[in-house]
Structures are given as structure tokens and as C-alpha cells.
Amino acid sequence: MPTLRDVRLFAKHHLVRRVYAGPERDGDLGVVSLGYTPDAYAEALRESAREFDFDLEVAAELPFRDARHPVFDVRSRNAGASARLLVLAGVHGNEQAGILAVPEILEAFAHERPADVALRVLTPVNPIGAAELSRFNGQGYDINRDFVHFETPEGRLVRRVVTAFRPTFVIALHEGPQDATFMFTNPEVAPALAHRVLDVVAAKGTTLATKDYFGRTLSPPGLAPPTRTTRMLVALWARVLGMKTTNAYASDLGVPEITLESSWKGADRSARLRAHRDLVLAVAHELANAR
Numbered sequence: 001m002p003t004l005r006d007v008r009l010f011a012k013h014h015l016v017r018r019v020y021a022g023p024e025r026d027g028d029l030g031v032v033s034l035g036y037t038p039d040a041y042a043e044a045l046r047e048s049a050r051e052f053d054f055d056l057e058v059a060a061e062l063p064f065r066d067a068r069h070p071v072f073d074v075r076s077r078n079a080g081a082s083a084r085l086l087v088l089a090g091v092h093g094n095e096q097a098g099i100l101a102v103p104e105i106l107e108a109f110a111h112e113r114p115a116d117v118a119l120r121v122l123t124p125v126n127p128i129g130a131a132e133l134s135r136f137n138g139q140g141y142d143i144n145r146d147f148v149h150f151e152t153p154e155g156r157l158v159r160r161v162v163t164a165f166r167p168t169f170v171i172a173l174h175e176g177p178q179d180a181t182f183m184f185t186n187p188e189v190a191p192a193l194a195h196r197v198l199d200v201v202a203a204k205g206t207t208l209a210t211k212d213y214f215g216r217t218l219s220p221p222g223l224a225p226p227t228r229t230t231r232m233l234v235a236l237w238a239r240v241l242g243m244k245t246t247n248a249y250a251s252d253l254g255v256p257e258i259t260l261e262s263s264w265k266g267a268d269r270s271a272r273l274r275a276h277r278d279l280v281l282a283v284a285h286e287l288a289n290a291r
């Protein structure tokens with residue numbers, strides 16, 4: 001049975017777009033920090049982009065207190081490729097694995113060179129939340145509820161990049177309270193592709209979850225596909241509450257999106273990062289093989 005605290009937490013994360021007045025830290029969610037700090041991250045990212053021949057720009061600088069927090073826009077130098085993969089890292093600032101995995105993603109992409117696939121990464125999409133170890137942005141919004149009204153600068157930035165880049169596939173890198181890794185797919189993701197990329201990720205050492213964080217059984221492990229119920233809920237959620245995730249936003253545009261969720265409870269840094277890196281590469285190879 002869910003407790004009152006569970007219900008409150010659920011309501012806070014699913015029923016309101018602006019949850020706090022600022023980038024608050026929720027109480028004890030069991031998030032194990034991987035030690036993200038903005039300066040060290042910026043340095044590691046710049047170094048990786050330089051070494052592996054990616055263009056890196058600051059797409060936005062978001063002011064908070066006395067600092068300006070950059071969102072980095074990293075691009076492979078083949079924007080005209082017929083497949084274009086957009087990765088959104090750190091939409092929720094306290095979900096660090098997807099953010100910290102980006103330098104490794106660049107390295108692996110450079111080494112494996114999936115043919116005719118362009119990669120573009122926005123990271124961290126929520127730099128103030130990342131700096132403050134918060135899920136929320138500088139004004140207390142959950143950015144991943146903002147893809148109806150675009151009230152946040154971060155949501156508008158994602159929209160601008162999507163419009164300019166015209167991705168053929170989107171991956172959003174998240175973490176959650178469940179025990180292992182799983183992914184949500186929107187209706188545009190072919191089930192066969194989802195199964196294949198999960199096989200690759202599992203073969204490379206990631207443990208796939210048998211239940212998602214709502215307690216639903218996942219079959220095959222690791223996959224939370226759209227169902228009639230989730231489609232109905234997504235539509236209702238948008239219509240009644242004016243909320244939409246990047247997953248549903250991509251779906252509106254006819255673009256497949258995978259939302260990856262590793263476990264934020266894991267203390268093993270490389271295991272947490274690996275899921276993100278391996279999924280992005282597996283999808284990139286799928287896009288390369290599709291032609």
C-alpha cells in the first residue's frame with residue numbers, strides 16, 4: 001500500500017509543473033551522488049570534445065544567485081548526416097549518471113563511428129539543478145513537465161535545438177529510485193529496435209530492471225513500452241494539467257524517443273554511467289544499420 005508520503009511525493013512529481021520557488025533538494029530519496037561539480041564537469045567535457053573532434057558551444061547561460069550556469073551543446077561534425085541523434089542529459093539535475101556519462105559517450109562515438117549518424121548532446125539541460133543537486137530548475141519547475149507551455153528557458157532551449165537539428169531519434173538520460181536500469185519508449189520506437197538495444201546494453205554488463213518505479217512488471221526486463229493506459233494518461237495529463245515530458249513531445253513530432261532510467265541508488269559509478277553510454281551507442285548503430 002502506498003503511504004501518504006508516497007502519494008505526496010507522487011503528486012509533487014506528477015501533478016504540478018512548478019513545484020518549489022527554486023532548485024530545492026527533495027528529502028531522502030536515496031539518491032547517491034556521483035560527485036558532480038560544474039567546473040570539473042565543464043573541463044572534462046571540453047577536453048573530451050577537443051580530443052574526439054566534436055564542436056562544443058555554450059547554448060545558454062542561466063543565471064542563478066551570483067553565477068551563470070552553462071548548458072553545453074556538443075555536436076559531431078557531420079550535421080548533414082541522414083540520421084540525427086539528439087541526447088538530452090540532465091533534464092533532472094540530481095540524476096547525475098547521464099550527465100557524467102557524456103564524455104564517455106563522445107569517446108565511444110568517436111571510436112565506433114556509426115556511419116552517417118550525427119550526434120548532438122545538450123548537457124546538462126538543467127545546469128542550475130545539477131549544481132544544486134536538485135531535480136528542479138532555478139525557478140523550481142520540473143522541466144520534464146514543461147513541454148506543453150514551455151514556461152522554462154530550458155524547455156524553450158530544447159525546443160529550439162529540436163527545431164534546428166530535426167533529430168530522427170531522441171534519447172533522454174535520467175535516473176530513478178528503482179533497483180536497476182529500464183527505459184520508457186514512446187509509440188514511435190519500434191519494439192524490435194527496443195528489444196535489440198536492450199540486449200546490447202545487457203550483454204555489456206548493465207542489469208535490467210524487472211519492475212519500473214511504479215511497481216509494474218517489465219517484460220522483457222528493462223522495457224516500459226507505451227500501453228493503452230499510458231497513452232491515455234499522457235493525453236489526459238497534457239489536456240487537464242498542461243504537462244508533457246520530452247518523451248511525449250517527441251511523439252507529437254513523430255520522433256522516436258527513449259527515456260533511459262538507471263538506478264540513482266547505485267554506488268558503482270562506472271555501472272551507472274555504462275548504461276547511458278551503451279544505450280546511446282546501441283541506438284546510434286541501429287540508426288546506422290537502418291540504411
Ligand SMILES: [Zn+2]
Pocket residue numbers: 091092095174175
Ligand atoms: Zn528524471
